[in-house]
Amino acid sequence: MALGLEDKKAIVAEVNEAAKGALSAVVADSRGVTVGEMTGLRRAAREAGVYIRVVRNTLVKRAVEGTDFECLSETFTGPTLIAFSQEHPGAAARLLKDFAKAQEKFEIKAAAFEGTLIPAADIDRLAKLPTYDEALAQLMMTMKEASAGKFVRTLAALRDQKEEAA
Numbered sequence: 001m002a003l004g005l006e007d008k009k010a011i012v013a014e015v016n017e018a019a020k021g022a023l024s025a026v027v028a029d030s031r032g033v034t035v036g037e038m039t040g041l042r043r044a045a046r047e048a049g050v051y052i053r054v055v056r057n058t059l060v061k062r063a064v065e066g067t068d069f070e071c072l073s074e075t076f077t078g079p080t081l082i083a084f085s086q087e088h089p090g091a092a093a094r095l096l097k098d099f100a101k102a103q104e105k106f107e108i109k110a111a112a113f114e115g116t117l118i119p120a121a122d123i124d125r126l127a128k129l130p131t132y133d134e135a136l137a138q139l140m141m142t143m144k145e146a147s148a149g150k151f152v153r154t155l156a157a158l159r160d161q162k163e164e165a166a
Contacts, residue, residue, distance in 0.1 A: 008059060015063035015082070018051040022084035024113040025069045026092045026123070030054065030081045032105030041099050048095050049087035055080060071117040075110040089113055093127040 003011070019025065030038065045052045055063070057076040064070050072082075083092040093111055100106045111118040118125060 011055060011059050012063045015053060015055055015060060016067070018053070018084045018086075019064050019067040019069050022051070022069070022086060023089040024085045024092060024111060025064075025072060026083045026085075026096050026111040027072055027075045027109045028081045028083070028096055028100070029078055029107040029109060031079050031107075033103055037103060041095075044099075045083065045092075045095060048091045049085070050092045050095055051084040051086055053082055055082060068115040069112045071115060072110060072112050088131050090127050090131070093123050097123055097127045 033041075042052055057078075057080055060076055060080055060082055061073050064072060069084075083096055085092040096106075096108055100108055108120045108123055110120055111123055
């Protein structure tokens with residue numbers, strides 16, 4: 001279907017707006033994935049706070065100009081699906097990585113985080129980032145362990161002091 005100039009401008013503006021507010025982006029090739037499977041992916045993306053769009057390469061190149069995701073321009077070849085994480089940096093990477101496990105034809109090309117290109121082989125760096133709640137739980141666990149260790153050392157010092165006094 002041919003797009004008019006106004007339609008193209010609207011798509012570029014929409015993708016650019018999503019890119020400006022995004023924390024990370026993942027580019028994938030969705031050839032061979034059925035419409036039903038893509039619908040399921042889009043539904044999961046909405047729930048995870050991920051913006052997904054299949055865009056023509058020339059339009060997506062224009063849309064990411066001047067953003068942190070300009071480093072992805074070289075990966076825009078063939079059919080391009082781009083996913084922007086809006087709420088958590090690892091959300092899009094985690095979502096597309098899980099989808100790629102179930103769909104052998106689906107291929108992740110690359111990702112970008114804070115202006116750095118991440119090759120598809122290293123997508124786990126981004127996908128394994130803890131969510132806010134997970135990071136908070138890890139911090140609380142570390143603080144709990146540190147305070148428990150301090151308490152044990154204090155008791156041991158008190159015991160040693162009493163033994164010396166006796």
